[in-house]
Amino acid sequence: MNIAIDGPAGAGKSTIARRVAKEKGYIYVDTGAMYRAIGLYFMNEGVDAENAAAVLEALAAIQVEIKYEAGEQQVYLNGKNVSKKIRQEAVGNMASKVATKQAVRDKLLDLQRNLAATQDVVMDGRDIGTFVLPNAELKIYLTASVDTRADRRYKELVEKHMPADLEEIKRDIEARDYQDMHREIAPLTQAEDAYYLDSSALTIDEVVAEIIRRIPQ
Numbered sequence: 264m265n266i267a268i269d270g271p272a273g274a275g276k277s278t279i280a281r282r283v284a285k286e287k288g289y290i291y292v293d294t295g296a297m298y299r300a301i302g303l304y305f306m307n308e309g310v311d312a313e314n315a316a317a318v319l320e321a322l323a324a325i326q327v328e329i330k331y332e333a334g335e336q337q338v339y340l341n342g343k344n345v346s347k348k349i350r351q352e353a354v355g356n357m358a359s360k361v362a363t364k365q366a367v368r369d370k371l372l373d374l375q376r377n378l379a380a381t382q383d384v385v386m387d388g389r390d391i392g393t394f395v396l397p398n399a400e401l402k403i404y405l406t407a408s409v410d411t412r413a414d415r416r417y418k419e420l421v422e423k424h425m426p427a428d429l430e431e432i433k434r435d436i437e438a439r440d441y442q443d444m445h446r447e448i449a450p451l452t453q454a455e456d457a458y459y460l461d462s463s464a465l466t467i468d469e470v471v472a473e474i475i476r477r478i479p480q
């Protein structure tokens with residue numbers, strides 16, 4: 264069973280996907296975390312994402328691995344667990360930038376498809392239903408209004424005692440959506456056979472129940 268959940272930044276994909284996976288006994292695969300790991304490397308090493316040769320050189324030096332510890336996905340960048348570090352907003356923005364590059368997307372595709380080929384997964388991202396898993400048994404396009412998404416992200420950061428500025432988060436979300444929806448390669452768009460789910464007025468429980476109800480028997 265492959266379930267694909269795509270949607271814009273802060274739509275609650277990871278919370279929802281994690282819950283659906285847990286209730287069904289599937290594996291949750293967060294593909295954004297993989298792009299974030301590459302974004303983190305580019306940030307740390309000062310790689311210019313617009314310099315094609317520098318991008319290729321950096322990618323050759325990068326190894327992204329996914330492991331599961333106590334059922335939770337952990338992302339390793341060159342042998343180091345970076346799962347916490349990659350959650351910063353700046354890393355998310357860099358991830359969106361590097362994700363426009365074909366070579367970056369190519370590097371992660373096999374990793375994503377292999378995870379889905381060998382087990383039941385709920386995979387979230389931007390191009391899962393449209394490109395990574397075109398034959399997924401269930402595809403969800405999960406979205407919410409920009410205000411709702413900014414508000415949720417703000418509360419999430421405050422809870423984690425991380426720096427948060429609501430207006431800045433809103434601007435970042437809008438810029439990231441624009442970049443993700445307008446890039447040339449695998450842009451964020453609803454797959455033709457995806458179910459559109461706006462979670463603005465729904466609780467997490469309601470969204471999870473709606474998705475589980477739609478899983479083919």
Ligand code: C5P
Nearest residue numbers: 294295296298358359362388389390443
């Ligand atoms: O979902 P998350 O915010 O962690 O993703 C970070 C960035 O990685 C996104 O803004 C997007 O540019 C990129 N991404 C992507 N394709 C995916 C998952 C994430 O391009 N399947």
